[in-house]
Amino acid sequence: MKWFKKVHHYLPPDFILERADDLCIRCKACVTQCSFDANFYDQKRNFIYTLQQNCVGCNRCVAYCPTEAIVVKNRPNPFREHSHWGAYYISGIKRRAYYGGTPVKSMGNDRPFPIxxxxxxxxxxxxxxxxxxxxxxxxxxxxxxxxxxxxxxxxxxxxxxxxxxxxxxxxxxxxxxxxxxxxxxxxxxxxxxxxxxxxxxxxxxxxxxxxxxxxxxxxxxxxxxxxxxxxxxxxxxxxxxxxxxxxxxxxxxxxxxxxxxxxxxxxxxxxxxxxxxxxxxxxxxxxxxxxxxxxxxxxxxxxxxxxxxxxxxxxxxxxxxxxxxxxxxxxxxxxxxxxxxxxxxxxxxxxxxxxxxxxxxxxxxxxxxxxxxxxxxxxxxxxxxxxxxxxxxxxxxxxxxxxxxxxxxxxxxxxxxxxxxxxxxxxxxxxxxxxxxxxxxxxxxxxxxxxxxxxxxxxxxxxxxxxxxxxxxxxxxxxxxxxxxxxxxxxxxxxxxxxx
Amino acid sequence: MFINVSNNLPRDISGCGISGFINTNGRRSSGRACVDSICMMRDRGNGLGAGFAVYGAYPEFRNYYAIHIIYQDNKAREETEEYLSTKLSIVQRGGIPTKKTKNIQSRPLFFVYFGKPRAQSDVAEIDEFREDQEDEFIVRLAMKINENIKGAYVISSGKNLGVFKGIGFPEDIAEMFMIDDYKGYCWIAHNRYPTNTPGWWGGAHPFSVLDWSVVHNGEISSYGINKRYLEMFKYNLNLKTDTEVISYLLDLLVRRHGLSLKEAALAFAPPFWTQIEKMNTDQKNKIEKIRRIYGSAMLNGPFAILVGFKGGLMGLSDRIKLRPLVVGQKGDTTYMASEESAIVGVVKELDRIWSPNAGEPVIAKLKPAVSARLFGKSNKTVRV
The missing domain is CATH 3.20.20.70 (Aldolase class I)
Structure with a gap:
């Protein structure tokens, strides 16, 4: 895996992927389906691990899992609660500071404006x-x-x-x-x-x-x-x-x-x-x-x-x-x-x-x-x-x-x-x-x-x-x-x- | 009784009875037959509105606009008359004759003015009414009064045409206005069953502008867009009743845009696309054009209407006929009404009686010689 954790670039993951081990049959569908390298299989230990950091919450693995072993959840606010400085703003500042660029996103505005x-x-x-x-x-x-x-x-x-x-x-x-x-x-x-x-x-x-x-x-x-x-x-x-x-x-x-x-x-x-x-x-x-x-x-x-x-x-x-x-x-x-x-x-x-x-x-x-x-x-x-x-x-x-x-x-x-x-x-x-x-x-x-x-x-x-x-x-x-x-x-x- | 209409109701909705007839030879008859006919359908009203329009009411003033106005009080009258005197040269004016009736307790003032637009001299007036055509001038004048003078409503403004309407059963309104004493070659009448407002004098039918008068049974579910469409052409809708849009749409489509009456009827109640697809190319193109250009003028929802126009009478129902309409003929007279009873109750041994198809206009027109006699050769009648 290319991935390892860097504290100076740390952003808490947005999602938690939970896999019920008693339901998992090691079919590896989640591994092949994930295009973001969030799931990998360790042959030695016969276990599927998840890199929470990489999960984008697309739920492709959930849809493919034959035993419904996987649940993807929103991660609760990882920072201290603050009514003015929500996680969106804290992570936003960190992301800009770490990477020196403005974040690009897709799909429509996801902020809670009136509908x-x-x-x-x-x-x-x-x-x-x-x-x-x-x-x-x-x-x-x-x-x-x-x-x-x-x-x-x-x-x-x-x-x-x-x-x-x-x-x-x-x-x-x-x-x-x-x-x-x-x-x-x-x-x-x-x-x-x-x-x-x-x-x-x-x-x-x-x-x-x-x-x-x-x-x-x-x-x-x-x-x-x-x-x-x-x-x-x-x-x-x-x-x-x-x-x-x-x-x-x-x-x-x-x-x-x-x-x-x-x-x-x-x-x-x-x-x-x-x-x-x-x-x-x-x-x-x-x-x-x-x-x-x-x-x-x-x-x-x-x-x-x-x-x-x-x-x-x-x-x-x-x-x-x-x-x-x-x-x-x-x-x-x-x-x-x-x-x-x-x-x-x-x-x-x-x-x-x-x-x-x-x-x-x-x-x-x-x-x-x-x-x-x-x-x-x-x-x-x-x-x-x-x-x-x-x-x-x-x-x-x-x-x-x-x-x-x-x-x-x-x-x-x-x-x-x-x-x-x-x-x-x-x-x-x-x-x-x-x-x-x-x-x-x-x-x-x-x-x-x-x-x-x-x-x-x-x-x-x-x-x-x-x-x-x-x-x-x-x-x-x-x-x-x-x-x-x-x-x-x-x-x-x-x-x-x-x-x- | 005058009801404050600024009550935020976007419009009034009602069920109703309608009736009318025309003698195509222009023979004038008293209002009796019309009153009897509309009273045959007493159950179609609830005493909250009735009215009559009579064509040929004022032969001696037939070259002048007969402007009927209802006033809440004398103040409104004084204000309106002052305004009128600057706009019109009035040859005759006066109160509309009424008599006291048992069932109508309170009522507004009724006045009629016979006149023509004054030759305009000063700049201010030219700015106010840019249009130089007389008909356009009268439409704008009526709307100005309805909009700007509190307690004054122009209820008809055509030539040789009178509208008499108010709150009550048709027999009461007829008695009050002494409808029997008027004579006309074409009559239309209305018996109203409003559902959500107490009804007010200006809101009773017929609705009239210039030589158009409309009685209507039904509810125009497309009112919202019809109104906004008319507003683009500077019509102000003040009477809060969906029927109002029909008279203005006729004025717009036929007088201003030059459509024939049948084309206007196609815009109001067009055939379905599936029917249009089956027509020959010419017809298909024509109706497709009308539907596309006048989509906002389509009257959607249940309706049956009688339309009095310069030179004739038209009956039309919505395109799936959610309101009844029956037509009868005897000799040179054509009758149209909501129910058969309203026709057979007043005329025996009809030549023919039938129910027109959904969306199919039935038009009875004065004979050309009669039109020429009534309106003069240069004065064109509505193109059918």
Missing amino acids: YWDKLLLNASQVTNPSIDPLREPMELRTYIGRRPKYLKKGEALPPSIMLQTPIMIGAMSYGALSFNSVESIGRAVTMAGTFFNSGEGGLSRDHYKFSKHVIVQVASGRFGVHKEYLDIGSAIEIKIGQGAKPGIGGHLPGEKVSESISQARMIPKGTDALSPAPHHDIYSIEDLRQLIYALKEATRYSKPVIVKIAAVHNVAAIASGIARSGADAISIDGFKGGTGAAPEIIRNHVGIPIELALAAVDTRLRQEGIRNEVSIIASGGIRGSADAIKAIALGADAVYIGTAALITLGCTLCQQCHTGRCAWGITTQDPFLSKRVNPDIMSEHLYNLFNVWSLELKEIMGAMGVNSIESLRGNRLHLRGVGLSDRDLEILGVLPAGE
């Missing part, structure tokens, strides 16, 4: 209007993403758009951040579900060009993998300005993950860090964004919608209004709880605002300016279930992107190690041994199930509300009520308190 979804409740019909039974009556979820004219003009075709059978899409996660099999599973699932996934900023493997009818191709500041054919393959194009998990900075793909295939898709040398610049170096202001939007439209002969993705930041409403007037067909807003494959922890945990408030503010602003119906809005950043999705739609979104929820379907347990490229579940790794762990035949089925079940749940909720089409719920905040929110929060959300 507004949990303070919003939905409506249902009683007596004066009948609830509608989605098993017996038609219930419509079909959603279009794209520009709409203000009013019906005779003989004029509608601008290009994409049609979703359900208002849920899979948000930008690049090939590179994700393994080939993960992208394959996602592509197959959205094809079956009649919706779309976003390629993320890493280009697209040629083997995934078959998903042409169900992929939104992303153009980000690094322009990784962007070429004419790539733009032509996409059903829509998304310009990524910002990401909820790390507003104001560019993408990070550690060199460890840049394999031969990734280097081809991204058009960068193998093994190099793919760090996209913080801004687009051809977009320093809104008029530049307009030029890029129209450059992409020109390049694709105005055949597909162009989406602009921004992170939810303080003045998001004004920014979105500017984007709506710059020729974008849709605006995608990513809240601060949104996931990432790698981001500086300090940015991930402290920058941006909640999607609920950002979405409400944007929808309200675009309505005040009378242009809301001309663009579509996609909300993302921590959508955990169909209830969050429907609340987002009632607040004003046309559709939502999910990311983390899709990864959970593929096996993810939110251990926040994507950036290491060692994902034990095979989702965010380029290691051929590990990435085999995602079986596209099974995982695409699971993901398709998730789309199906969420759609059914959306229909059930709509039926209970007495509406049979999603557009009657979109922006219909009267179907929401707030609990435990301040007057100001309610005002921003445009929602009445429960009881009123």
